[in-house]
Amino acid sequence: MLSEDPIKHLVEQLAKLPGIGERTALRLVLHMLSSERDSVPTLAAALMEAAERVHECSCCHMLTALDVLCSTCISISRDRSVVCVVATVQDLMALEATNDYKGLYHVLHGTLGPMEGIGPKELRIASFLSRITDSNREIKEVIIATPPNVEGEATALYLAGQMSGLKVNITRIASGVPVGGDLQFADRLTLSRALHLRQRF
Amino acid sequence: MKSVYIHQLFAFRFRNFDTLKIELSPKINVFFGKNGHGKTNLLEAISLASSFKAIRPAKNRDLILFDQEQSRIKASIAGHDHFNVEVDVFLQGKKVCISGKSVKSASAINHKLAVITFVPDDLHIVTGGASFRRQLLDQTANGLFPIYAALYRRFEQAILQRNRLLKTPGSSQQELEAFNQVFVQTAAPLIKARHAAIRILLPEFERNLAHISGNSISANIAYESIDVTKQDSEETIQTSLWEKLKTLQTEERFRKTTLLGPHLDDINITMGTHPARHTASRGQARAIVLALKMAQMHCVASVRELTPILLLDDVLGELDQNNAQRLLETIKEIDAQTFITTTQLELLPDLCRDYKAFEIHQGTIV
Numbered sequence: 001m002l003s004e005d006p007i008k009h010l011v012e013q014l015a016k017l018p019g020i021g022e023r024t025a026l027r028l029v030l031h032m033l034s035s036e037r038d039s040v041p042t043l044a045a046a047l048m049e050a051a052e053r054v055h056e057c058s059c060c061h062m063l064t065a066l067d068v069l070c071s072t073c074i075s076i077s078r079d080r081s082v083v084c085v086v087a088t089v090q091d092l093m094a095l096e097a098t099n100d101y102k103g104l105y106h107v108l109h110g111t112l113g114p115m116e117g118i119g120p121k122e123l124r125i126a127s128f129l130s131r132i133t134d135s136n137r138e139i140k141e142v143i144i145a146t147p148p149n150v151e152g153e154a155t156a157l158y159l160a161g162q163m164s165g166l167k168v169n170i171t172r173i174a175s176g177v178p179v180g181g182d183l184q185f186a187d188r189l190t191l192s193r194a195l196h197l198r199q200r201f
Numbered sequence: 202m203k204s205v206y207i208h209q210l211f212a213f214r215f216r217n218f219d220t221l222k223i224e225l226s227p228k229i230n231v232f233f234g235k236n237g238h239g240k241t242n243l244l245e246a247i248s249l250a251s252s253f254k255a256i257r258p259a260k261n262r263d264l265i266l267f268d269q270e271q272s273r274i275k276a277s278i279a280g281h282d283h284f285n286v287e288v289d290v291f292l293q294g295k296k297v298c299i300s301g302k303s304v305k306s307a308s309a310i311n312h313k314l315a316v317i318t319f320v321p322d323d324l325h326i327v328t329g330g331a332s333f334r335r336q337l338l339d340q341t342a343n344g345l346f347p348i349y350a351a352l353y354r355r356f357e358q359a360i361l362q363r364n365r366l367l368k369t370p371g372s373s374q375q376e377l378e379a380f381n382q383v384f385v386q387t388a389a390p391l392i393k394a395r396h397a398a399i400r401i402l403l404p405e406f407e408r409n410l411a412h413i414s415g416n417s418i419s420a421n422i423a424y425e426s427i428d429v430t431k432q433d434s435e436e437t438i439q440t441s442l443w444e445k446l447k448t449l450q451t452e453e454r455f456r457k458t459t460l461l462g463p464h465l466d467d468i469n470i471t472m473g474t475h476p477a478r479h480t481a482s483r484g485q486a487r488a489i490v491l492a493l494k495m496a497q498m499h500c501v502a503s504v505r506e507l508t509p510i511l512l513l514d515d516v517l518g519e520l521d522q523n524n525a526q527r528l529l530e531t532i533k534e535i536d537a538q539t540f541i542t543t544t545q546l547e548l549l550p551d552l553c554r555d556y557k558a559f560e561i562h563q564g565t566i567v
Contacts, residue, residue, distance in 0.1 A: 114380075120376055150359045154362065154379045158375060158376055158378075161378055188347060
């Protein structure tokens with residue numbers, strides 16, 4: 001399908017992306033059409049390839065280009081007794097970048113938000129619960145790592161409620177002062193929470 | 202006592218001001234001029250710069266000069282603390298910076314400054330609806346506990362989500378349970394802070410009321426929320442909220458909205474055994490309001506050891522000569538930077554002779 005005005009059409013498509021307004025979209029388009037014109041086919045091909053090959057892992061719902069399961073789920077070196085539940089793919093990547101965590105993940109693809117029309121059915125919760133029950137007690141601990149905002153907290157509480165009958169340890173990531181941060185610059189709610197949830201030294 | 206004041210104010214395309222730059226007195230500043238020329242707008246700019254809050258609820262569009270898309274207020278703060286505040290108002294939202302660093306919550310500015318407003322609407326605190334008293338409560342708690350604004354924002358988000366869930370057809374009981382817990386967790390610290398605020402306010406209120414009325418009026422104030430005693434911890438408040446939520450379960454499902462919480466609470470003002478709103482005369486009601494506002498100023502100053510910034514919109518004219526005089530005595534006593542609007546300079550009481558005056562005419566300083 002050919003559009004009458006290819007520039008306008010492309011700007012409209014790009015402006016649908018999060019964080020990109022019409023002005024930024026136009027700047028990107030003009031940049032690609034002038035100095036970066038040679039790399040346009042590569043970019044287009046990369047987009048097409050990603051769209052064709054990337055899908056959700058059938059177990060943890062991380063995005064992957066592997067056949068059925070993602071590289072974490074098929075890895076033999078990961079600890080299969082721990083599952084860390086995260087809200088988004090970015091959150092998983094951030095945790096993975098710490099190089100500290102060797103267990104498995106589960107990506108919910110969002111948090112509960114009635115105002116945004118997101119209920120439990122919109123998230124990958126059913127598959128998570130069957131994953132825990134079907135694991136034959138192989139999974140000993142579930143770490144809930146949803147964000148500490150209102151929606152993330154409600155999601156964590158909902159998950160904990162759903163798992164109440166199951167023989168599995170449920171833990172929640174701690175919240176507090178960023179390491180290396182200056183106390184005086186930490187936001188006040190975080191600071192008061194850190195004080196409230198202090199630990200024995 | 203730490204004293205901080207607004208040294209310089211700059212407003213650009215704000216309400217009916219195109220460009221405005223003024224040097225302010227650390228003591229009393231008076232904005233005078235005819236109605237509708239921008240006195241209150243100037244007070245609004247000061248309120249936004251010092252508390253990130255408008256005096257009256259306003260849409261962003263109304264804060265921006267007609268036909269423009271953005272307005273900006275800059276204030277430089279001097280005294281025991283030095284910093285700059287920048288507030289940018291866009292049609293879709295506001296952006297605030299303290300000394301060039303972007304901040305998200307009003308808690309950041311509340312930690313550095315305490316602002317108390319006294320506007321004609323406050324005269325309804327005794328006789329009007331509960332929202333007037335909640336406003337007094339929130340302003341006092343904000344002045345006393347800088348973290349209050351952040352707690353409030355979190356609670357507001359929880360209540361918005363919960364109310365929407367109650368309106369969503371087919372939502373499960375388990376999902377509601379999750380949002381109930383978040384509601385209880387965010388409501389409890391607010392209730393605790395409000396109890397504490399009233400506890401601090403009460404003795405000052407009694408003292409001021411006795412002073413204003415020459416010991417002829419005595420009244421009591423109590424925070425009216427779920428049934429907890431003043432000394433209760435956050436955990437016991439949570440338990441009480443849970444119990445009350447259980448009894449309201451069916452009704453909330455039916456009415457599709459939250460039926461308890463800090464957003465519905467009230468202050469009980471009583472004279473003897475009767476609610477003041479039914480028994481107080483007009484004069485008594487005014488004396489109670491004045492005593493509450495003066496108590497607020499004293500409490501914030503003594504607890505925070507920080508002189509508050511006072512914004513008085515057209516109230517001196519509403520008070521009789523004696524009461525206006527008493528209010529000014531309080532202001533002098535705590536030595537706070539004060540902004541007063543009035544239509545006529547001559548209406549100001551005698552005590553108020555040492556001030557810097559600005560005449561405002563059609564959106565400019567004459």
